Amino acid sequence: MWRYIGRKLFIYLLTFIVAVTINWMIPRFMPGDPVRNMLSRAAINDPEAMASMTAYYEDLFGLDEPLYQQYLNFWVSLFQGDLGISVMRYPEPVTDVIMGSVPYTLGLLLPAILLSWIVGNRFGAFAARSKALDNTVLPVGYVLTATPYMWIALLLSYTLGIVAGIFPTAGGFSYSLRPEFSWVFIYDLISHWFLPFLSMFLVALGGWAIGMRNMIIYELEADYSNYLQALGAPRRLIRRYAFRNAMLPQITGLAVQLGTIIAGSLLTEVVFNYPGLGTLILDSLENRDFFLLQGILLFVVIGVLIANFIIDIIYVLVDPRTRVQMTGGSS
Amino acid sequence: MTLRVNDLKVYYQTLRGDVHALDGVTFDLADGEIMGLAGESGCGKSTLGKSLIRLDSRMRHVGGTIELDDKDVPIADDDAMVPLRYNEISLIPQYAMSALNPTRKIGKMINELLRARGVRPADVTDELHRRLELVGLEPKVLNMFPIELSGGMKQRVVMVISTLLNPSLLIADEVTSALDVSTQRSVAESMVEFRDRGYIKSMIFVTHDISLVYQMADTIMVMYAGHVAEKASASTIINEPKHPYTQMLIGALPEVGSTSTAQGGRLEGIPGTPPGLLNPPTGCRFKDRCPMAFSKCSEQPPLVEIEPGHWAACWKTG
Incomplete structure (x- = not known):
């Protein structure tokens, strides 16, 4: 187990060094002074x-x-x-600028990723249950997962924001308010947060639901399911086994999808002018702010690496097969 | 009489029409009888095994009845079959290697299965351990994941699980196909042992390995293209087969202790291939490959008892 983690850590360290180097190179070899x-x-x-x-x-x-x-x-x-000093907001240090934006991005990303994963899995497993549900959920899922992040963001901000006027369409909070710990401000924060969150949640949801639905159907056709059915085990037990086993590829899927989701969140932020890292990247690009851009990308890289590492560990804890192989099973 | 199958017809539904996998199968299985069920691939032997416990979604019960211990077995009604499964009829599947949930410890899976079937796991723990020991496994396998066991061990675990509730009828579907010869033998011996100890009343042993089934089975039933060709005691089938198909099938087996060159000949195969079952031919289904075929073979020969306990479906034997 520890050897496995050590090996993983080494690989992550290498990735980190390469990523940081590329990260350092890109702005310097970009045109513009x-x-x-x-x-x-x-x-x-x-x-x-x-x-x-x-x-x-x-x-x-x-x-x-x-x-x-x-x-x-x-x-x-x-x-x-x-990380140096920001050119754009001279003389503020890059670290401070980033730290001001990180909470917004994390606040958007974590709930969107986790909720869409959990709800999508439940939903997909549920859809695999009945033909009628399957026939409706599946096309919706395909449409959602094929939707570009910024497009659904535009759609939502137009319908729910501008036409219906329920939610604000730009910013992290109203300019008339100042950050403070009051209900008015928190409510304002949430109402600004909701649309970007919803657009990311919806796109990711479709993918997870489709993946889970396919996995469940595959697991229900697996030999162990057939065997249990032949022995008269109730559907509930078989479904429980299938769900758990179908989760494993979904966890891997989460690790693989993480980069895409984060890229999506950056785009979504730009559409909603949400004061997270995505908007900051755009600003720093426009202002040729090397140091800031470098710092943000560094943060994103570290974030993805940490998240991947956590998922790796979770996978080991959840799948007994990887665990057995590591401790050296009897055969 | 444990099992009585009468004119059973089970078809597979496909886009091109019904495949007549079982087209009127009739046989009896006595208490304590181990019946080897042999035949070529696609003759319907696995379909028969499956039909007795659970029809899959493509299989359709078209006609015929099954009685187990004088009670009707409602194979077309999936829900009504549930009480019978495991308790009365059990299965060792063809895929025993992958029959266990890979992410559950074996003992935990057994407990969950038992609880789901309304059996308190504690009541059968001792029996479970005893039977594991009988097939040469230590109780600690219950604390392992399937991946930690070898193929033969998994096979034996499945054997123990399937027979834990002392079913009346056990269907063993090609259980030895994936094993090496020495493991095949020990599996076959444990099956006989299980019968002798009364863990199972009777058994249908589906296989294409006639020499193995000869060693362990009391009777052998040979199927051809969805029909029963011949059923008799194991020694009769091997030594005095009456149906031309059985004769040729046995003739195609190498004899133990003899080399083919010493006899001056090579092993004979059966020329031709079995008929497709999508639109099966009328009459005897073996007639196109049969050297003894004559005009009467265009009518389907009935399965008749040509001597006590020896059934054959051929115009030449009746």
């Missing part, structure tokens, strides 16, 4: 002042050093928890 971009906002005409300011900022951000030095510096400061 951030310092010039920043200075152009200041509209300085004197070339001498321009040159000295460029030098000052390049020194400040460490851009005057050779690339390999920048790379090493990046790792050193990474371990000190220093």
Whole structure:
């Protein structure tokens, strides 16, 4: 067991290093100069002042050093928890900017992923039960899972937000309010949260329901189900076994889908102008803010890796077969 | 009389029409009888085994009756069959290797199954351990997952589970097909042992391995294309078969201790293939492959008792 976890950790560490390196490379090899971009906002005409300011900022951000030095510096400061200073919101540190957005993204992602997974699985298993239900749920599921995140987001914000006017369509909370711990603010927060959540929930739901429905049907045709039926076991028992066994591929599916879901959440945030990491990525791209972009991607990478690792561990705990193989079964 | 099957007809429904897998099968099975059920692939032997316990969704009961211990077995009514299953009729499936839920410990699965059938697991624990020991397994297998057992061990576990409630009739469907020869023998011996100890009253042993069934069965029934060809005691079938199909089937077996070259000949096969059962031919279904076929064979020969306990369906024997 510990050897298995150790091996997994090693693989995750390698992935982390590669991801961070790529992450460092992308903004630097992107066209556009951030310092010039920043200075152009200041509209300085004197070339001498321009040159000295460029030098000052390049020194400040460490851009005057050779690339390999920048790379090493990046790792050193990474371990000190220093991701640099945001160009876009100068002089705020990148870490602070990100920390302001992370709660929104997590608050959106975690409930959307977990709820859609749980509800989707229940729903799919339920649909596999009857033909009528199966014939209605399945097409709906296919439509949902094939829907692009931003499209359903647009659809929802138009129908429920603009036409029906039930939910606000932009922002994390109303501009007229200030963050505080009061019912008015919490209610406002939730009503802003609901539409982005719903659009992510719906898209993911369809996929899980279809997957589960197929798995359940497969499990109900499996040999052990047939054997139990031949011995007159009630459907309830057989269904329980089938559900549990069908969960295992769904857990793996969750790990595989995680990246897609997170990418989807970033898009959804942009549509709803929700103040999470997705919107922040867009802003930092527009402003050529290397450090911020780098920091956000780093956060996303770490998040995906941690989530995958947790799922790996859960899988081992849930599936006795992997556990037996690790402890070395008798045969 | 334990089991009496009378003119049983079970068809498979397919898009192209009904496949007449069992087309009027009649036989009796006495108390304590182990009957080997032999025949080529597709002759209906597995279908017969399944029909006695549970029809799957494609199988349709078309006609005929089954009586077990003088009570009707309502095979067409799935719900009415539930009380009989496991208690009266039990099955060791063809797929015994994968018959156990892979994610449950074996003991836990057995308990859940027993509780679902209204049996208190504690009441049969001792018996369970005794029987596991009888087939050479330690009680600790109950605390294992199926993946931890070898194929032969799983087979024996399934054997014990299936017979735990002392069913009247046990259907063993190709249970030895996937095993090596020495394991086959021990499985066959345990089955006989189970019968001798009264764990099961009688048994139908579906197989295509006639030499194995000869060693353990009391009687052998040979099926051909959905019909019964011949049924008699095991020694009669092997030594004095009457039906031409049985004769050729036995003739196609190598004899123990003799080499084919010493006899100056190669093993004879049966030329031709069995007829398709989607639109089965009229008359005797073996007539196209039968060297003794004559004009009368265009009518279907009835299954008649040509001597006590020896039944055959052929115009030449009757």
